[in-house]
Each structure stands twice: as C-alpha cells, then as structure tokens.
Amino acid sequence: MKQLSHLNKYFWKYRWRLILGILFIFISNYFAVLAPQVTGYIIDKVQAHLTDAAQEKIVQQNDWLVTITIAWIEQFKFSFTGIVALFGLVLLLFAILRGFFMFLMRQTIIVMSRHIEYDQKSEVFQHYLQLDTNFYKTHETGDLMNRMAEDVSRVRMYTGPAIMYLINLIALIWLSVYYMVKKNPELSLYVLAPLPILAIAIYYVNNIINKKSEEVQAKLSDLTTNAQQSYSGIRVIKSFVQEKAMLRFFEKNSEDYRTSATALYKVEAIYFPIMGLIIGISTILVVLIGGLKYMNGQINFGDMAAFIMYLTMLAFPVSAIGWVASTIQRAAASQRRLNEFLLTKSTIPVTETGKEIELQGNIEFENVSFVYPHTGIKALSNFNLQIKKGEKIALIGRTGSGKSTIAQLLLRFYDPVAGVIRIDGTEIKDLALQAYRRQVSYVPQEVFLFSDTIANNIAFGGGNENEEAIRNAATSASVHRDIQTFPEQYQTMVGERGVTLSGGQKQRISIARALIKDPGLIILDDCLNAVDARTEKEILTHLATYLEDKTAIVITHRIFSLLQFDRILVMDDGFIAEQGTHEELLQKQGLYADLYNRQQLEETVS
Known part of the structure; x- marks a missing residue:
C-alpha cells in the first residue's frame, strides 16, 4: 500500500x-x-x-x-x-x-x-x-x-x-x-x-x-x-x-x-x-x-x-x-x-519561472564544455563564441564535430557541464525557459511531422492558424507548389511521422513550421540535405530575405554560396578549428578550403 x-x-x-x-x-x-x-x-x-x-x-x-x-x-x-x-x-x-x-x-x-x-x-x-x-x-x-x-x-x-x-x-x-x-x-x-x-x-x-x-x-x-x-x-x-x-x-x-x-x-x-x-x-x-x-x-x-x-x-x-x-x-x-x-525529476525543469526577456539575439558561449550523459561522449571542450544581434553564422564540420550540440545547448535541451551560455547578457539558466523557447525557431536534423493536416503541421510552429500566414511560410520554404498538387492541398493528412510525404517535402514543411514564427533567433540544423539543387536554391533565396534582420545559426555539412554569412565556423572535435568569411577561409587553404574544393568537384562530376 x-x-x-x-x-x-x-x-x-x-x-x-x-x-x-x-x-x-x-x-x-x-x-x-x-x-x-x-x-x-x-x-x-x-x-x-x-x-x-x-x-x-x-x-x-x-x-x-x-x-x-x-x-x-x-x-x-x-x-x-x-x-x-x-x-x-x-x-x-x-x-x-x-x-x-x-x-x-x-x-x-x-x-x-x-x-x-x-x-x-x-x-x-x-x-x-x-x-x-x-x-x-x-x-x-x-x-x-x-x-x-x-x-x-x-x-x-x-x-x-x-x-x-x-x-x-x-x-x-x-x-x-x-x-x-x-x-x-x-x-x-x-x-x-x-x-x-x-x-x-x-x-x-x-x-x-x-x-x-x-x-x-x-x-x-x-x-x-x-x-x-x-x-x-x-x-x-x-x-x-x-x-x-x-x-x-x-x-x-x-x-x-x-x-x-x-x-x-x-x-x-x-x-x-x-x-x-x-x-x-x-x-x-x-x-x-x-x-x-x-x-x-x-x-x-x-x-x-x-x-x-x-x-x-x-x-x-x-x-x-x-x-x-x-x-x-x-x-x-x-x-x-x-x-x-x-518521481524522476527533470534536470531542466520546464517552468515559467525566471527572467523573461524580449530576445534580441546576442549569444555568448564562455568556456563551455559538454559531455553527453547517456554515452559519455565529449562534444565540446572550452568552447568560446560570441554572436551579435542580426549576425548570420554558419557552423560547418564533419559528423561528430559538435555542431548540433551547440543548437541543443542554445535550446537548453541540455545544460553544459562547465562554462556559461548567455542570451542578451543573461545566463540561459536564469531565463524563463518556455518564454525563451517561444522566441526561437528551430529546424532539427531529424524531421518530425504529426499525423495531422499539412496546415496544422505548419501552424504548430507558432500557433498561427491564419491561412495566409501558413501559405506565406510554405511559399518561403518552397513547398507551396507541391502542396497544391495534393487532392486536399493544405488539408491533406500527412500520416504518422509524415510517412506519405517524400524526405524533401517533410524537410520543407518543417522549415515552413519554423518560418511561420517571428523569432529573434533561428537555428537551422542541416535541414536541406534531402532537397535537390534547384529547390535548395529557391529556399536559400527566400531565406536570405527572411533572415535579413534576425540572428541565424545555420548548421550544415555543405557550403551555401547563395547565403552571405558574417562568419563561418569550421568545427573539429569540439573546437573551432577555423573561422572567418568565405573568402578569408579559402585563402587559408585549410579544412574549409578542402571541403569547398571537394564539393566543387562533386558538383562538376554530377
């Protein structure tokens, strides 16, 4: 008893x-x-x-x-x-x-x-x-x-x-x-x-x-x-x-x-x-x-x-x-x-207690180290980074270099084992978590769609069920034309985990879900790996306009020439191996230049 x-x-x-x-x-x-x-x-x-x-x-x-x-x-x-x-x-x-x-x-x-x-x-x-x-x-x-x-x-x-x-x-x-x-x-x-x-x-x-x-x-x-x-x-x-x-x-x-x-x-x-x-x-x-x-x-x-x-x-x-x-x-x-x-307590309690701020997009990582608790893998070590409001940052690196970890720490899915993360000068642990997350748009690497209509999946991002807003977000994500070809269009049921859609369509709907919000910070985690080159070009063109006044972090293993980044960070084994603009990194003839040359060769062959 x-x-x-x-x-x-x-x-x-x-x-x-x-x-x-x-x-x-x-x-x-x-x-x-x-x-x-x-x-x-x-x-x-x-x-x-x-x-x-x-x-x-x-x-x-x-x-x-x-x-x-x-x-x-x-x-x-x-x-x-x-x-x-x-x-x-x-x-x-x-x-x-x-x-x-x-x-x-x-x-x-x-x-x-x-x-x-x-x-x-x-x-x-x-x-x-x-x-x-x-x-x-x-x-x-x-x-x-x-x-x-x-x-x-x-x-x-x-x-x-x-x-x-x-x-x-x-x-x-x-x-x-x-x-x-x-x-x-x-x-x-x-x-x-x-x-x-x-x-x-x-x-x-x-x-x-x-x-x-x-x-x-x-x-x-x-x-x-x-x-x-x-x-x-x-x-x-x-x-x-x-x-x-x-x-x-x-x-x-x-x-x-x-x-x-x-x-x-x-x-x-x-x-x-x-x-x-x-x-x-x-x-x-x-x-x-x-x-x-x-x-x-x-x-x-x-x-x-x-x-x-x-x-x-x-x-x-x-x-x-x-x-x-x-x-x-x-x-x-x-x-x-x-x-x-x-009786299991969350290490990161989801409450409305804490400081509420209007997110501007100033981000600071100070000597941040992180080890995944369920595997013991060390993802970041004494990581330092400062991002100013409105900056566009690209994180590039091989698999396991710590790129996605930065996104998860910024969303406070995890807390660092050492160091401090500050958002607009306030330590992230002191922020009202739900109020903070409402002001961040995130497109994860692993796309997940609910067994619901396309419209509701897009509206899920911001709770905005206005048809025009949904249509605009879909257009910016270059998925509007695809949706119009479906018998029920925006009222089409996507099936469990979006099983009735292609990988590229799921990714673009996931991007539309993020774009329907008006966030101060947007994080795109390798979210274009399932779309073709033409669609990628369309999306990047729209994103360039959408991200104009927003702080953006784009995590990718590809180099996007259509997006002008203020800085490109090349990650390697939890550290920033190289950083700078596209032209600066090419001149260094390092990891970034090697990645760029290989990508150019692949595109020429294809």
Whole structure:
C-alpha cells in the first residue's frame, strides 16, 4: 500500500463520491443480510404449521426492521398461505432495494475510478512532457506508452472494482458475522474457525503475486517496445527482407510474456480452491454442529437455515478476497513502475519561472564544455563564441564535430557541464525557459511531422492558424507548389511521422513550421540535405530575405554560396578549428578550403 498511497490525493479529490459509494455499499448489504432472517422465520412458521406445534421453542434474534415487519404482518391475522405470500413479497422488496443501492454503488465508485484514470493519465503525460531530452534517450517509447496505458489501467482496477469489492466484502462479512453471533455465538465461532487458514494463505500467495506482477509488466513493456519499433521501422524491415527475423524476435518477447503471465495466473489459481475448501468446511460444521444443537432443542431449524444462507452469501465475498488481493498487488506493482517516472525529476525543469526577456539575439558561449550523459561522449571542450544581434553564422564540420550540440545547448535541451551560455547578457539558466523557447525557431536534423493536416503541421510552429500566414511560410520554404498538387492541398493528412510525404517535402514543411514564427533567433540544423539543387536554391533565396534582420545559426555539412554569412565556423572535435568569411577561409587553404574544393568537384562530376 506504500506505492498506492500516491493515489490518496485522488481519493480526497473525489471524496464525496467515495463516501456516498461506501454508504450505498453498506445499505445494499444491509438489505442482503435481512433475507436469511426472514427466510428463517418463514421456515419456522412452515415447520410449526406442518407439525401443528408451537412456532418457536427459542426466540429468534432478528434485526429491528425484520422484527417490525413480522409484527406488522402478523397483526392482520391472514391465513397461513397469505402470510407466506406476504413474506415472499417482503423478500422481493429487500432484493429490489439491494439491487437499487448496488446500482448507485457502481455509479459512484466505478465512475470515480474512471475520473481517477483520466486524471492519472493526464498527470503521467504532463510529467512526460516536463522531462528532459536525456530521459527520452535512455528510455524506450514502448515502455513509456505501456506505463501510461496498461499500468494506469491496472491501477484503475484498484481505484474502482477492487475498492468496491473490498468494501463490499468487509460490509457483508461484518454484517453477516454480526447477525450470526447475535443468533448463536457458539455456532458462529465454529463457522469462523477456518478463517485464520485463509489469512495465512492470502499473505503467502500475495507476496508471490507481487513479484510476478512486476515481472509480467516488465515483459509487456518489452513486447510493446518491440511492436512499436517494428511498426515505425517497417520500411527498413521490408527493404532488408527481415520480416521473419523480426517475427522471431517478437515471438521470443511474446513467449517470455506468456511464460511470466502463465506463472502468475497459476499462482492466482490457488485462491479459488482455498476459498471453496474453507466455505465447504464451514458449511459442514454448520450442518453437523447445528444439527446436533437442533436435535437437543438448542436452536431453531430456521436459525440453522439462516446460518447456511449466510455462508452461501459469504461464498462470493470470501472468494473475491483472492481476486481483490491479486488486483491490489498488480496495481501496486504497476503504481511502482509509474512512480519510478513520476518521481524522476527533470534536470531542466520546464517552468515559467525566471527572467523573461524580449530576445534580441546576442549569444555568448564562455568556456563551455559538454559531455553527453547517456554515452559519455565529449562534444565540446572550452568552447568560446560570441554572436551579435542580426549576425548570420554558419557552423560547418564533419559528423561528430559538435555542431548540433551547440543548437541543443542554445535550446537548453541540455545544460553544459562547465562554462556559461548567455542570451542578451543573461545566463540561459536564469531565463524563463518556455518564454525563451517561444522566441526561437528551430529546424532539427531529424524531421518530425504529426499525423495531422499539412496546415496544422505548419501552424504548430507558432500557433498561427491564419491561412495566409501558413501559405506565406510554405511559399518561403518552397513547398507551396507541391502542396497544391495534393487532392486536399493544405488539408491533406500527412500520416504518422509524415510517412506519405517524400524526405524533401517533410524537410520543407518543417522549415515552413519554423518560418511561420517571428523569432529573434533561428537555428537551422542541416535541414536541406534531402532537397535537390534547384529547390535548395529557391529556399536559400527566400531565406536570405527572411533572415535579413534576425540572428541565424545555420548548421550544415555543405557550403551555401547563395547565403552571405558574417562568419563561418569550421568545427573539429569540439573546437573551432577555423573561422572567418568565405573568402578569408579559402585563402587559408585549410579544412574549409578542402571541403569547398571537394564539393566543387562533386558538383562538376554530377
């Protein structure tokens, strides 16, 4: 229950639903336990009529409502048949009242569990959005999805059905035992004697279930991750003809899950035979000991019949103890997995606290060093750079030289391990992060489009759904003509991750998404590697106009002659190996000149 204590805030939030639900459970079970008393009275009445004997040798100990009902019916002096019929109607009325309050019970507690499920999924998803980039590089998407879907659903089984059945069985057992003891304490003691065996069995089996439940959920996460990766990489799988290999991999994960789940259900299967055995032993004791007491005139036959009815009524709640205990253990295992992430704190909290500035575009890196925490790769070492407002900077270098790291540090996806980054004179850590990011446009190297319309994907960049603004951004990104050829044009659905579009079209839509904003800083991270030379020329022509009054950092492995950069930085192994204008760098005959000459040769050959 330590793990499940995280849910107490939800129970408090919906406390009135819970309180009403508990009240309805007790009322429903109250009417249920009255039925054996009425039945016992009728049996004694019938026995007395058939034997022409006095009805009661021993006065029955009934509930006040049953006593009042009996006295009210008896005063009318109906015939024997009429009295039995009236008591039959009383039993029917009790059953209807019990059913009505059971309906209210489910309407309060089960509906409450659905509200809690909604709140918890929202909490988990919101927390996911707050976590930093490193978290997502060290955790698999399938596991994240499984925790929010499957684990939250298992927890809902605790906040709804398990809570309801637990309170129900407590209420029914308490009321039944109360009236059994009220009728005959000695017989009740014999009937309840096997219960310690039940308690020991539940304690022992629950410990096993808890461990196996965690194992099952972990295996299910592996299975979900395997499936998610297969769906996302289906084109790669098909192109390398690896369908059978992936199927074998999936079957292995599925077999591991089946083995773990089967082992869990085998343990759970122990519950029901134990419950049946205990109910059976108790029933035998009632018949045996109750029969002897009846023969000795110590108990009415109707009371004995009531005891057997109480045991029959207790059969379901007692058997439900196993299901409730198993459900709670599963929920605890799932909540523990959820708490692992919910208690994970982002190293870069996404909050609105901090200094808010109107971004001008002055950037300073001072002795910045950075090591990727999930790999240990050193990307930057004592890196220094100053960019003034409105400057156009190109970062050029081979793969792994640290170019993209600079972009990620500027967006504060990571914090440097040493050194300081200042934006307009303010350390980036002191800025209100979301307010700062709203003023930055970023086109990542890995393009991602949402499964939505083209218009909504472009508007996502600035929340501007104005058709003219969307069209202008698409035109600047040289994708407007392509969009017009689609049947639905801007309302065309692009499919998951933009799968229905070509690589170049996805890149240009991603650029349009950045251009629809009016940022103080724009970062383009190798975002033209999937477009042809003619389209590249169009985009660069538009960008030259768009970037005129903005600070821009263009990360690339190509040299763009159509864009006039104030400075070109040649990165190598986390350092600035060379810097200067295009002409200055060519004169140095260094890395930049070598890159330029090779690019010219490739273009001549092509």
